[in-house]
Amino acid sequence: MARRTSNREREFALARVIAIVNDKGGVGKTSIAANLGGQFAGAGYRCLLVDLNRQANLADDLGYRGSEIDDEGAGLLGSIIARTPLRPVPDIRPQLDVVCGGARLEDLTPVMVSRLQNHGRDAFRVLGDVLAPVARDYEVVFVDCPPESTILTDLALASARWVLMPTKSDLGGLLGMTLVAERFTLAREINARLGLLGVVLFATGSRARAVQGEALAAIDEAFGGSSPRFETSIRHAERTAQDARRLGKLAHELEVEAAAQPAWWEELRSGTRTKRISATAASVAGDYRALGVEVLSALQAAEEAERPRTRRKARA
Numbered sequence: 001m002a003r004r005t006s007n008r009e010r011e012f013a014l015a016r017v018i019a020i021v022n023d024k025g026g027v028g029k030t031s032i033a034a035n036l037g038g039q040f041a042g043a044g045y046r047c048l049l050v051d052l053n054r055q056a057n058l059a060d061d062l063g064y065r066g067s068e069i070d071d072e073g074a075g076l077l078g079s080i081i082a083r084t085p086l087r088p089v090p091d092i093r094p095q096l097d098v099v100c101g102g103a104r105l106e107d108l109t110p111v112m113v114s115r116l117q118n119h120g121r122d123a124f125r126v127l128g129d130v131l132a133p134v135a136r137d138y139e140v141v142f143v144d145c146p147p148e149s150t151i152l153t154d155l156a157l158a159s160a161r162w163v164l165m166p167t168k169s170d171l172g173g174l175l176g177m178t179l180v181a182e183r184f185t186l187a188r189e190i191n192a193r194l195g196l197l198g199v200v201l202f203a204t205g206s207r208a209r210a211v212q213g214e215a216l217a218a219i220d221e222a223f224g225g226s227s228p229r230f231e232t233s234i235r236h237a238e239r240t241a242q243d244a245r246r247l248g249k250l251a252h253e254l255e256v257e258a259a260a261q262p263a264w265w266e267e268l269r270s271g272t273r274t275k276r277i278s279a280t281a282a283s284v285a286g287d288y289r290a291l292g293v294e295v296l297s298a299l300q301a302a303e304e305a306e307r308p309r310t311r312r313k314a315r316a
């Protein structure tokens with residue numbers, strides 16, 4: 001009886017955990033985690049980002065690499081080894097907390113290999129076990145998954161309620177998605193509630209419509225039917241991406257700074273050259289806002305669809 005209750009509590013706590021997954025590198029997983037997290041937090045939602053990457057690009061996007069809060073994944077590793085609740089770093093931005101990734105996650109592989117030998121695939125549930133006690137404090141949790149790292153991604157898929165999958169429209173991104181579809185099916189054996197929240201096209205030029213069509217058909221095939229897609233895509237904007245990582249600022253933060261820069265002619269008049277922030281930041285920030293709205297409404301629609309079933313269960 002007690003075990004069933006705690007399972008239900010775990011399920012409830014993890015109901016808004018969204019793993020951002022694609023086996024292919026460089027398709028926007030980290031950029032989307034950082035920017036959606038930052039914008040949700042800016043809009044007043046309590047939000048947590050969990051970084052499962054050894055290279056920890058989230059630290060660059062949010063500007064905390066090498067700072068005193070950057071434990072390079074030691075806290076996450078320690079929690080998983082000791083099976084103790086995660087301890088997020090608070091207020092990386094107002095309302096936005098983070099569990100750092102980094103090089104220390106290297107040591108997770110041998111730990112998990114040995115647990116898998118002893119407990120089988122159920123061992124992957126450990127991330128959910130250490131995340132659930134803190135996840136209930138947040139309205140949305142994003143887990144930024146690494147490329148080509150099966151154990152770390154499997155940990156995320158065994159714990160999350162949802163998968164959000166960014167892809168580029170090239171062959172590599174599509175192959176990465178097919179690999180996710182396989183791991184997704186396996187993960188559902190131990191995490192039956194795992195669902196695909198949606199697929200989002202990342203850094204895809206507006207002229208690539210035909211390619212996008214092919215990409216979307218391949219997504220359907222990979223997930224065995226019709227799969228949800230977000231209408232919003234994140235536009236290709238290299239300078240904004242460079243500004244973001246160079247300055248440790250999110251697109252909507254760059255948008256504010258770009259608007260506050262002196263006019264270009266003032267620079268010419270004063271004879272000083274400064275590195276300017278690309279005005280495209282505003283458009284990119286707008287893409288993330290539109291995606292955020294879609295993500296929220298997809299979550300709300302799914303929760304609404306489940307509500308009567310939950311009530312019926314509660315009455316039984």
Ligand SMILES: Nc1ncnc2c1ncn2[C@@H]1O[C@H](COP(=O)(O)OP(=O)(O)OP(=O)(O)O)[C@@H](O)[C@H]1O
Pocket residue numbers: 024025026027028029030031032053057145146147203234235236237238241242245284
């Ligand atoms: N809108 C954009 N247009 C073009 N490039 C972008 C854009 N946003 C981010 N980038 C750049 O694209 C690259 C890949 O982005 P990102 O790191 O988010 O992908 P990822 O899927 O997390 O990669 P990895 O699998 O290596 O962790 C980065 O160099 C990033 O700076």
Ligand SMILES: [Mg+2]
Pocket residue numbers: 029030031053057144145146
């Ligand atoms: Mg990344």
